[in-house]
Amino acid sequence: MTRKKPDASEASTERLALYTAASRAAGIRLTPQRLEIFRVLAATESHPDAEAVHRAVQRVMPTVSRDTVYRTLWRLHDMGLVATLGPSRDRVRFDTNVGPHHHLVCLGCGLVQDFVSATLDGLALPPGVSQWGRVYDTQVEARGLCLACLKAGRATRETTQEKASDER
Amino acid sequence: MTRKKPDASEASTERLALYTAASRAAGIRLTPQRLEIFRVLAATESHPDAEAVHRAVQRVMPTVSRDTVYRTLWRLHDMGLVATLGPSRDRVRFDTNVGPHHHLVCLGCGLVQDFVSATLDGLALPPGVSQWGRVYDTQVEARGLCLACLKAGRATRETTQEKASDER
């Protein structure tokens, strides 16, 4: 029998193996708490916040604390095994540009630069998307390092909650 | 003489006019505080957070309070005159999908759905981008309303800090 979608539990097992392997390689201890957090993360297909992960973990292991969840999440993040949604993890930032435009996000300093591109404005999405709902606009988010951060040799994946101070 | 880039101060004036016109149309009072906040926002080409706006406003009008800045920002946001960076304004959310994929963001409930598209994975960016730095990956963020929110007649621009409860 052919399988249409690559069974989610397969991906889950694979991800779990990835987490444990990477942890071992990095010399990070595989405590039961971490293993359970790994399991929850590996199984999720959504984009949970720390509290959602904590709740899910607590269903199986009620003594796990919030801090451990946070610490584990950021550790995986530092290892590049999970990402965060949106350009930055800190406070809300506003965009006064209402017209169509796209973003260059610097992973080093957190600065976001606008750019325009007529080609990217009217991007065609795959047909399946219409089953999700109605899309009003699409925006491209390109992530990398700006020249200053490249020269400073700043790491791509730094925690970077420093300045990125705005408003000249 | 030809002008290469459309003078920033032009766009600024234009935006300021937009803010005041929209406010008047919505019956929102044009207090000096709001006008100053409008001026700051209209002039910025970056993506300031609330505090950056507050600092900039205070340089001219030292008595303005943080709350007023927040309230004004969200009001403009509700009118669709400023946007926020990233899919949601609330807490940090994590993405366990490390492979190339794109996001469908529902403006109604805040849920983010992944989708894949080989065409979108290797998007060509405009040549000018190379002067910004080095781009490691690009992701498309499509914003709209999911079926559930469409049926519920939920507004596109609602403040929406409700559930969007994750984890199945």
Added chain:
DNA sequence: CTCTATGCAAAAGCTTTGCACGCCA
């Protein structure tokens, strides 16, 4: 003159940190 907007201060979240104890390697 009415009714909205402002400022202040306190509350409310979410997230991080210091510290002593416990447990993996």
Added chain:
DNA sequence: TGGCGTGCAAAGCTTTTGCATAGAG
């Protein structure tokens, strides 16, 4: 056994809210 990791509790931040007063229309 030596250190890293965990829990707890408290601190830190950003953002929101209640309320009395001031000011726009």
